[in-house]
Amino acid sequence: MKPTRVTLEHLGLGAVGAVLLGFLALPLIALFVTLSLAEFHAGLTNPLVTPALELSLVTTTATVAIVTLFGTPLAWKLANAQGRTARVIEVFFQLPVVVPPSVAGVALLLAFGRRGLFSGWLYPNETTVSFTTVAVVMAEVFVSAPFYLQPAVSAFRRLDPGVILVARSLGALPSRVFFSIAVPLAAPGLIAGAAMAWARALGEFGATLMFAGNLEGRTQTLPLAIYTALELDLRAAQSLSVVLVAVAFTLLSATRYFLRLFVTKNDIQ
Amino acid sequence: MGWVKVFGCARWVVLCYVAVSVSVGCARARNSSRGGGDGRRENTLTVFAAASLRGVFTALKPTFTHAHPGVTVTFNFAGTQTLRAQVEHGAAVDLFASADWRHMRALMAGGKVAEPIVFARNEPVMVVSREAASTVRSLADLATAQRVVLGVPEVPIGAYSLEIFARARSTLGEDFSARVEARVVSRELNVRQVLAKVSLGEAQAGIVYRTDALTARDRVTVVPIAPEVNVVAEYPAAVSRSARSPGLARAWVALLLSPTGRQALTTAGFSLPRAP
Numbered sequence: 371m372k373p374t375r376v377t378l379e380h381l382g383l384g385a386v387g388a389v390l391l392g393f394l395a396l397p398l399i400a401l402f403v404t405l406s407l408a409e410f411h412a413g414l415t416n417p418l419v420t421p422a423l424e425l426s427l428v429t430t431t432a433t434v435a436i437v438t439l440f441g442t443p444l445a446w447k448l449a450n451a452q453g454r455t456a457r458v459i460e461v462f463f464q465l466p467v468v469v470p471p472s473v474a475g476v477a478l479l480l481a482f483g484r485r486g487l488f489s490g491w492l493y494p495n496e497t498t499v500s501f502t503t504v505a506v507v508m509a510e511v512f513v514s515a516p517f518y519l520q521p522a523v524s525a526f527r528r529l530d531p532g533v534i535l536v537a538r539s540l541g542a543l544p545s546r547v548f549f550s551i552a553v554p555l556a557a558p559g560l561i562a563g564a565a566m567a568w569a570r571a572l573g574e575f576g577a578t579l580m581f582a583g584n585l586e587g588r589t590q591t592l593p594l595a596i597y598t599a600l601e602l603d604l605r606a607a608q609s610l611s612v613v614l615v616a617v618a619f620t621l622l623s624a625t626r627y628f629l630r631l632f633v634t635k636n637d638i639q
Numbered sequence: 640m641g642w643v644k645v646f647g648c649a650r651w652v653v654l655c656y657v658a659v660s661v662s663v664g665c666a667r668a669r670n671s672s673r674g675g676g677d678g679r680r681e682n683t684l685t686v687f688a689a690a691s692l693r694g695v696f697t698a699l700k701p702t703f704t705h706a707h708p709g710v711t712v713t714f715n716f717a718g719t720q721t722l723r724a725q726v727e728h729g730a731a732v733d734l735f736a737s738a739d740w741r742h743m744r745a746l747m748a749g750g751k752v753a754e755p756i757v758f759a760r761n762e763p764v765m766v767v768s769r770e771a772a773s774t775v776r777s778l779a780d781l782a783t784a785q786r787v788v789l790g791v792p793e794v795p796i797g798a799y800s801l802e803i804f805a806r807a808r809s810t811l812g813e814d815f816s817a818r819v820e821a822r823v824v825s826r827e828l829n830v831r832q833v834l835a836k837v838s839l840g841e842a843q844a845g846i847v848y849r850t851d852a853l854t855a856r857d858r859v860t861v862v863p864i865a866p867e868v869n870v871v872a873e874y875p876a877a878v879s880r881s882a883r884s885p886g887l888a889r890a891w892v893a894l895l896l897s898p899t900g901r902q903a904l905t906t907a908g909f910s911l912p913r914a915p
Binding site for chain 1: 720724786788791793794823824825826827828832835836839840841842
């Protein structure tokens with residue numbers, strides 16, 4: 371049987387895509403398959419793991435809460451703004467993605483550190499945020515906010531302007547439009563963005579190390595624990611990384627599953 | 640479907656070409672390493688050196704190339720742990736200069752390097768931020784300092800710090816280690832981060848190598864640690880067993896041990912090896 375042109379093109383596109391898929395998947399697969407069960411078990415029972423995992427979950431949850439709480443109104447404003455200022459701001463909040471994380475950490479120190487730009491005003495009584503869990507959250511918010519803002523602005527832009535217009539003409543106040551119409555309709559995009567921001571916060575390393583330091587139970591998140599373990603034993607670091615990847619995979623796929631339910635339900639209505 | 644055949648054919652041609660060129664390359668490499676003694680000229684030197692040696696080694700490079708015209712010297716500076724991993728994974732290296740014996744011994748045990756020679760020593764010192772210079776003036780004051788930063792125990796400087804506290808127990812009290820531990824706000828992953836935290840004033844005091852402390856003399860106060868409690872890090876250098884230029888590698892070690900080399904090392908804050 372002679373393959374049709376359509377089948378061939380499907381195969382061709384699939385093959386091209388498979389190159390990148392393979393490139394991304396192979397290192398992750400290697401991370402898992404080169405680790406024996408005994409080594410993985412030893413990694414799990416490593417005393418660094420539990421406090422670091424707890425701290426990572428607490429700080430990333432706080433980060434996502436802060437980013438969505440402040441980021442959603444900002445994204446809504448930016449999506450509706452017409453002027454040049456809004457475009458400039460939009461470019462501006464993408465910059466943290468470009469800045470190397472350890473430089474971001476230095477920048478945070480220069481702004482909010484003990485000798486930072488605002489130290490006299492922020493810390494009149496000598497207590498500073500550096501080396502505290504608050505500093506971990508600040509570092510994570512700084513690096514992860516762009517990953518929420520960009521999808522959130524796009525999600526708001528995709529809304530049907532007619533719906534908003536009708537609501538306003540029926541007398542709904544801007545806050546009512548925002549909370550009862552815009553946010554629920556854009557929710558799938560917002561949730562996807564929040565998941566990306568969460569994933570970025572979970573993997574955050576450089577800015578945290580620079581701004582918050584590395585102390586078990588207080589500022590040592592999972593990536594910092596992995597780096598600490600790497601100094602001693604490659605296998606221990608590897609098994610901690612497997613834990614990190616597994617946690618991320620579980621939470622990200624749970625989000626996907628939830629999103630699919632949500633979208634199908636909305637379509638039926 | 641002629642192109643499928645053409646592709647299949649091309650694949651075999653490529654595979655054969657790769658196989659032949661690899662085997663030829665291997666044979667060449669074998670010949671050249673064998674030819675070391677019969678007048679083959681060594682014209683490149685690749686040195687893997689601990690990050691703390693950057694200043695001294697780059698400063699000595701002109702002297703070396705002056706004495707060996709036509710020779711290209713290439714450096715790879717990184718943490719000793721990283722360098723060791725690179726050498727273990729087959730990186731092409733002639734000379735390995737380590738900041739401690741642990742990684743050197745591991746590479747010797749693996750048959751990667753041989754003939755280690757200690758060429759320098761580096762001693763831990765306290766660095767104190769400007770604001771705390773009047774209150775933190777000795778090792779004993781670490782127990783009352785507000786924010787102390789150390790290296791993690793997994794990196795050499797962190798292990799040395801703990802050893803110093805343990806040795807100071809007899810003079811500063813059995814609980815000295817515990818009292819300092821209570822003041823620790825962060826355990827950094829390398830010496831430069833300890834120094835950064837103190838020079839930015841985030842921490843009041845930390846323990847780093849003298850060579851690192853000297854690079855930040857304008858921002859921190861250096862407080863020496865008494866020799867009876869201090870530990871000294873030895874820096875050994877060893878020639879790679881698969882070196883393409885073992886002669887040049889030995890010449891570099893000789894330069895380090897020469898008056899010029901010793902001068903450069905002491906200027907950077909290193910101390911000289913004990914007389915054998």
